[in-house]
Amino acid sequence: MTDTELPPIVLEEPKPKAPLFEVGRFFRRNLPRGLFARSLLIIVLPMLILQTVLVFVFMERHWQMVTNRLSAAVTRDIAAIIDMLDTTPGNEAQIIHIAEERMGLTIKLMPGGKLPPRKPIPLFSILDKTLSRQINNQIDRPFWLNTSFAEKEVEIRVVIDNNRILRVVTRRDRTSASNTHIFLIWMFGTSLVLIVISVLFLRGQIRPILALASAAESFGKGQKIAENYYPRGAVEVRRAGIAFLQMRERIERQIEQRTAMLSGVSHDLRTILTRFRLQLAIAEDVKDLESLNRDVDDMNAMLDGYLDFARGQSEEAEGDLDLESLLSQLEQTAGLHGKTLTSSIEGPSQVRVRPNAFTRLVTNLAANAWRHAATVRIGARNSARFLTIIIDDDGPGIPEAMREEVFKPFFRLDEARNIDASGTGLGLAIARDIARGHGGNVTLSESPMGGLRATVRVPV
Template sequence: MTLFDQIRRDREKGPATGFAVATRWLRYRLPTGLFARSILIIILPMLILQTVVAFVFMERHWQLVTERLSAAVTRDISAVIELLDRYPGAEDFDQIVDVAASRLNLIVSREPGTELPPPRPRPFFSILDQILSDEIARQISRPFWIDTVGDSRLVEIRIVLGDNTLRILARRSEAYASNTHIFLVWMVSTALVLIVISILFLRGQIRPILALADAAESFGKGQRPPGGFSPRGADEVRRAGLAFILMRERIERQIEQRTAMLAGVSHDLRTILTRFRLQLALTSDGPELDSLNQDVDDMQIMLEGYLEFAKGEIEEDVGSLDLTVLFSKLDDDFALHGKTLTWRIEGESTVQVRPNAFARLVTNLASNARRYANTLEIVARQTPKWLVVTFDDDGPGIPADSRDDVFKPFFRLDEARNLDASGTGLGLAIARDIARSHGGNVVLEDSHLGGLRAVIRVPL
């Protein structure tokens, strides 16, 4: 089912609450694979934890350290202003500037005028501007202007002092906790290392599950797992893999036992039929003799049909089958019986299936159409994932309510396509059995030619 089908199905259920809408939104957008979901289970809590640490703990740490550093710088500036108020002379000013530069790491200068520049826009996510402004307003209580953006290493502060403006340059590192990012770098680097280790570990755990899925899919298609399959991974995955191997062995053993039993029964009955033929050959001719010979022939055909149905082809390996060659043989067979067959192939003509079994599947459906119709159209379409073969004929067709029943072994309609004097009622059953052994199916529909349409759909 596609995403649009799921959305349409949910809409048909009627209006939903906000929580249900949010749940559907997440379900449609979150990954569906086990590996991707496991990665999310690991990464999301780690991201949430780091976000909480960064925006709660670190923010408080930055704020506390920055408050103390800004308060210390502001006290130094306040001391310089106090000295300038007490000693306003020019010589005293030069000495105060030298002391501020050598002892307090402050570059102090005086400019005429009291006009301050317009306020600078505050940078996003910066606590220095707010804290330093609060400290200057609290300790100095004079008009001021600050700039923390211009020079990344210095902070410029201008304070109105009488008829002049005092310009002070302080080091940013002495007013702001600038080395806190080291903790963030270590935290993010450690998280990345842990994520890489988790990905490598998860890949090792997911790989056995994928191998088990591939083995089950191959077995469903009647194929052997590529390269063999052995349980690996965690204990639970090993148990699942071992259970799959035991199940596969039981199924194969049951099929072999069924085949061997019916082969033995067929062999024994053939021996009896051979004696019947010899005895009938020594009997004089007559109408009764012809009837007995016909009965023996019918029994021989029935035995072969039973054996063919039970034998299966699960032991056959996957190989290449050229549909062009197969359809050409069917074309010759139809021409021999005076019937019309047209076919075309869309895509590659070579497919990877079990050749003998798939050829029998196509032949059974084509022979069934040849027996009851005059015209048959075959269209084979091969995509990267599927092989679809469609059979359309102009025969009498099969009633819609009986199209599932005709695939049952030994089922026969009173007046329909599979009513044949020599038939066993196993043709369509064998066809569906082969299709399902490939992991696909055979379905019957109405044909545009007025008869029956049979569709083979198997994965590649």
């Protein structure tokens, strides 16, 4: 092999997945996902399997054994009657009387030696199979069997000789087990009662878990937790609820401390800025008063950004926001900055969000777009489950490796000293914080317009 030749590339065929893996994936896809349904399935499924085994194994064997013994007894009685008819001719009336009084059999001697056509034995009829086998073993003569003669009776015809046929009618409960259905009724009835009790018990045990999940979700979105929530249920669920409440208190205390600290810092800085502005107002020998005033405005904007990031949106209640009005206002604001902004809405214009926070979210993203681009396009789609807002621009964009870094607080892409050129580094951080507070997220990608695409997706 020379230096310019490369070894052939051998592509390994993917290994087939194990059958157990496929079975596990099938069950994961088809089993219910809810805790209540899964818990109920854990209780009901073994009970159904156990009952199926009892019915098709134990009960069938029990029924077959009892039916076999009863059929054998009736067949012995019929065989004894046939033997008496063969050995004592002329005593037919007395034999018939004994059979009716002592054996419980209704007997009749019919002339002729031809039986009716034999009916096919039903596939699942234990009585037909068992009784036919006993007659073949004990009597061994041509016979005809009719188990559907009447609801509670069985008819048997046996050829005695060429001129006579013995017709025997007996009760059905003398040839087969007749009380099996009572056991089945008790078994299935008791199981139904137990399933109902299990459902009620499971609902009582799962309700605290659902309440805890709802409280955690509300807190994660910055909403107030229901006043009536308190840890209840099993010991493990109570411990989880208590841990959640303690965690919430620590987080709220931390947020309050952060807000109070930044508010104090901003108050002190605003005091100095106010004195600075007054000095600028009375100073006549300052040559560049407009530049200094602009610096003061930039510092005020920076402090406002810090306060917005510190306060968050947790204290704001949910309300209705008109997307059409918001986008129209953004179009006017972009026009004042000499930029072109177009918008479109698909679906209802009214959405249920925290209006001020969500307005700040969209405004930050739109302002970030027209700050670096000349044309901005905003598309909103309000579906049954999600609100999606896509903001495209034709600016320089953001490198793919930096699209997550820009969401960090105080992060800037450039090293510019001018705050107006680089921003405070909090706009995107505040936007993502608000989106996640609504249960959604903000992501960045490449725009079809050549610049940056910001996608906001929150549940509604």
